Amino acid sequence: MDYLQNNYNQVKARISHAEKRFHRSPASVSLLAVSKTKPIEMVNALAETGQKAFGENYLQEALEKIAQRPDLEWHFIGPIQSNKTKPIAEHFDWVESVDRLKIAQRLSDQRPSVKPALNILLQVNISQEDSKSGFLPDEVLLVAQQISKLPGLVIRGLMAIPKAETEFEQQRSAFKQMQTLFKQLQSELDSDQIDTLSMGMSADLEAAIAEGSTQVRIGTDLFGARL
Numbered sequence: 001m002d003y004l005q006n007n008y009n010q011v012k013a014r015i016s017h018a019e020k021r022f023h024r025s026p027a028s029v030s031l032l033a034v035s036k037t038k039p040i041e042m043v044n045a046l047a048e049t050g051q052k053a054f055g056e057n058y059l060q061e062a063l064e065k066i067a068q069r070p071d072l073e074w075h076f077i078g079p080i081q082s083n084k085t086k087p088i089a090e091h092f093d094w095v096e097s098v099d100r101l102k103i104a105q106r107l108s109d110q111r112p113s114v115k116p117a118l119n120i121l122l123q124v125n126i127s128q129e130d131s132k133s134g135f136l137p138d139e140v141l142l143v144a145q146q147i148s149k150l151p152g153l154v155i156r157g158l159m160a161i162p163k164a165e166t167e168f169e170q171q172r173s174a175f176k177q178m179q180t181l182f183k184q185l186q187s188e189l190d191s192d193q194i195d196t197l198s199m200g201m202s203a204d205l206e207a208a209i210a211e212g213s214t215q216v217r218i219g220t221d222l223f224g225a226r227l
C-alpha cells in the first residue's frame with residue numbers, strides 16, 4: 001500500500017509546514033488517523049510507518065480492530081449512545097466525544113479499575129448547529145467542573161467539529177473561539193493535564209493549527225474517500 005505511505009508523508013508535511021507558518025513549536029501538533037470504515041489492513045500498514053493513534057466512530061467496527069491491535073492507541077470520536085458506554089469505557093484509551101454529563105458519569109463508573117483513568121475530551125458544538133452534538137460554548141466550563149470530580153476519567157481538553165467553511169479566515173474564526181475556551185478551561189480547572197485541543201480535519205487542518213490545535217483528526221487525506 002505505497003499510496004498510504006505517500007498520503008502519510010504528505011499529511012505530516014502539511015502539519016509541519018503549518019507549524020512553521022503559524023509559529024507553533026515543531027511537533028506540537030499530533031496526528032490522529034481516523035480509520036472509520038477502513039479495513040484493519042490499512043491500519044496495519046499505517047502502523048508500520050510509525051503511526052500509533054487511531055480514531056473510530058462506529059463501536060462494533062472499532063471493537064474488532066482493537067481486538068486485533070491492542071498495542072495501538074484507540075480514540076472514540078463518534079456520537080455516544082448511553083447504552084453503549086460500557087464497551088467504550090472498557091476498550092478505548094481516549095473518548096473525544098463526551099457531550100453530556102450523564103455519559104461522563106457512566107464512562108467513569110464503567111471504567112475498569114485495573115486500567116488507568118480514561119482520557120476524555122469534552123466535545124463543543126462551537127458553531128451551535130442543531131445537527132451536531134456537543135456542549136454549548138457557554139455551558140462547557142461549568143460542566144467541566146462537575147466532570148473533573150469523576151474518579152474514572154481525566155479531562156485532557158476539548159474537541160470540536162466546526163461548521164464546514166471553505167474560506168480560510170472563516171474556518172479560522174470558529175477555531176479561534178475554541179482556543180479561547182481552551183485557555184479558560186486550563187485556567188479554571190486546577191489541573192496541569194489539560195493539554196489537548198483536538199480540532200482540524202482534512203479540509204481545515206491549517207486553520208486549526210493557526211489557532212492552537214494540538215491534535216488534528218485526519219481520515220480522507222490519509223486513507224482516501226469513504227464510500
Ligand SMILES: *Cc1c(COP(=O)(O)O)cnc(C)c1O
Binds near residue numbers: 202203
Ligand atoms: C470522520 C471524522 C474525521 C475525519 O474527517 P476527514 O474529513 O475524513 O479527515 C475527524 N473527526 C471526526 C469526529 C470524524 O467523525
